[in-house]
Amino acid sequence: MASNWSSCISDELAKVEVVMDDVTAKAENPQLREMCRYVLSNHGKRIRPAMCILSYRLLGGTEPDKAVDLGAAVELIHNATLIHDDINDEGEMRRGAKALYKQYSLGKSIVAGDFMYALGFQLMGSTSKEIVGYVIEAAAAMGSGEFDQKKYEHNIDADETQYIKIISGKTAHLIEASAKCGAYLARPDDYEAIQKVGDITYNVGLAFQIIDDLLDVIGDTKNTGKKVGNDLVEGKPTIPTIYAMQDPTYGARVREIFEKENTSYDEAYEAIELIKKTDSIERCFALAKKYSDLALEELQTLEDSVYKQAMIDLIDYIVARDR
Amino acid sequence: MASNWSSCISDELAKVEVVMDDVTAKAENPQLREMCRYVLSNHGKRIRPAMCILSYRLLGGTEPDKAVDLGAAVELIHNATLIHDDINDEGEMRRGAKALYKQYSLGKSIVAGDFMYALGFQLMGSTSKEIVGYVIEAAAAMGSGEFDQKKYEHNIDADETQYIKIISGKTAHLIEASAKCGAYLARPDDYEAIQKVGDITYNVGLAFQIIDDLLDVIGDTKNTGKKVGNDLVEGKPTIPTIYAMQDPTYGARVREIFEKENTSYDEAYEAIELIKKTDSIERCFALAKKYSDLALEELQTLEDSVYKQAMIDLIDYIVARDR
Numbered sequence A, B: 001m002a003s004n005w006s007s008c009i010s011d012e013l014a015k016v017e018v019v020m021d022d023v024t025a026k027a028e029n030p031q032l033r034e035m036c037r038y039v040l041s042n043h044g045k046r047i048r049p050a051m052c053i054l055s056y057r058l059l060g061g062t063e064p065d066k067a068v069d070l071g072a073a074v075e076l077i078h079n080a081t082l083i084h085d086d087i088n089d090e091g092e093m094r095r096g097a098k099a100l101y102k103q104y105s106l107g108k109s110i111v112a113g114d115f116m117y118a119l120g121f122q123l124m125g126s127t128s129k130e131i132v133g134y135v136i137e138a139a140a141a142m143g144s145g146e147f148d149q150k151k152y153e154h155n156i157d158a159d160e161t162q163y164i165k166i167i168s169g170k171t172a173h174l175i176e177a178s179a180k181c182g183a184y185l186a187r188p189d190d191y192e193a194i195q196k197v198g199d200i201t202y203n204v205g206l207a208f209q210i211i212d213d214l215l216d217v218i219g220d221t222k223n224t225g226k227k228v229g230n231d232l233v234e235g236k237p238t239i240p241t242i243y244a245m246q247d248p249t250y251g252a253r254v255r256e257i258f259e260k261e262n263t264s265y266d267e268a269y270e271a272i273e274l275i276k277k278t279d280s281i282e283r284c285f286a287l288a289k290k291y292s293d294l295a296l297e298e299l300q301t302l303e304d305s306v307y308k309q310a311m312i313d314l315i316d317y318i319v320a321r322d323r
Helices: A004-024 A030-041 A047-058 A065-089 A106-124 A129-151 A160-186 A191-218 A239-245 A251-259 A265-277 A280-299 A306-320 B004-024 B030-041 B047-058 B065-089 B106-124 B129-151 B160-186 B191-218 B239-245 B251-259 B265-277 B280-299 B306-320
Strands: none
Touching (some): A004 A030, A004 A047, A004 A065, A004 A106, A004 A306, A030 A106, A030 B129, A047 A306, A065 A106, A065 A129, A106 B065, A106 B106, A106 B129, A129 B030, A191 A265, A191 A280, A239 A251, A280 A306, B004 B030, B004 B047, B004 B065, B004 B306, B030 B106, B047 B065, B047 B160, B047 B191, B065 B106, B065 B129, B106 B129, B191 B239, B191 B265, B191 B306
């Protein structure tokens, strides 16, 4: 998290860590506490708290500590869902470390996920109904997103429209919700501004996930902390594969590999080489750019500030990142 | 649910079913909807909605429909945790039907549990911070309860104090929270009355779980819908086993079986026969009665009404039930 975009909110992001530590320290059971720490210490990009705090500032909020608790709450909820996702996807690694259920047990990890989820909502509980509403709605959308994704696993009918629907549910709505929490805190009565911040960050969320999925093809394990080709092995309908399946020359073989259950890593690597020969990578970047441009365009209608510049930098970082 | 105690709130309990159906119908994904239906149609005792509605009435609430949504919300959250519990405990059956993860898949069941959990909180979201607070606190306590239980699995150091702590977290606090939701709705400013209803139903919750655990030893599959001896096979530190392990004659063999990992059903049945030879069953009933008496005693301080009588009948039913 050493990029420039975070410098103007670095104090608040540091406080987010403290709040998450304090909240999970409340777990009476020592192993439950240890498991929460394991997940949180394996540091993610903290995009969601950043969105909450930046959005609060974007709309002129002057007491950023107010947004810290909410940012931490959303990050706890996000991490809770990652614990369950890894079980669901049989993911072995998360950010360069063993997935929680591989390090501990499946049963305990399910409970630890539920617990962290409850902690997130508990931390949010002392705010307003609207705020809880944003996040709960996103949490419910996540379930739908996961199911839609499962429906298109190893399914060559997957297309861009379906993909956008899946990643809206899985990723973009929680990022949007986190931002709307911050926006609401700053201007509770300004429905239009809250909606605008929501639209901006929803589009950022889509761009973020597109790049994330692209990194499964063109990423470097050293940077991403996870094996390349995972999504292909799991048969996930991600956009690099979807585009490559449409290629007149290489599409047939990519479809063949994608359709097969029990894809091996060798086959996944073969598919990756084929994907790279098509225009898929280019189209993925263009799609991410389409959404980040939408975000940037709407962002321009907001008043200039160091926080607006930070949001622009964050968007640039998201589209250009290699991890 | 044909007992007398529910007759004065039967309309409201029927509405709870309708609300839960409506809410889960919102799932866009057809299979996710189907899985929610599967869980909810496999009808439980609906103790938690009953507690919410009766508590509302106990404190003089006159618009019981207000309590219906909250009762449904808590029941959704309860069912969500059961989905995850079954995975966690490797439970095969739930109320006479296959556990969700056995009927569908583990991954989908984790997500369906998370989704139903989110739906419960969503339904609750339009009420007050206090109400969400009660339920979230109970949800967090559930995680601790599960971990405490795991710590004492196959562990002969398990004792009554630990057991009560475990079932407080696993069961009693959510029943208490459900009741406090109803109480708060009826008298938001009467902290003392809310607390009293909370204390009463917390004790009912303990008695409920003690009998539930006893039914794993003396129950009849035809009534309970699950195999007898399950808890012993799973090495769960429940009170019939804890008491039997203290028996001077049969305790040594019960401890031997309980301590062993991979307990077979034959061994569990042997343990059950031994438990029945000790004073454990009697002591379990006495323990349940201790808590139900505490509840009844405090209940007497509330004004007489048909709802108070229903609560008394419900408590009698809980202690005397065979399912």
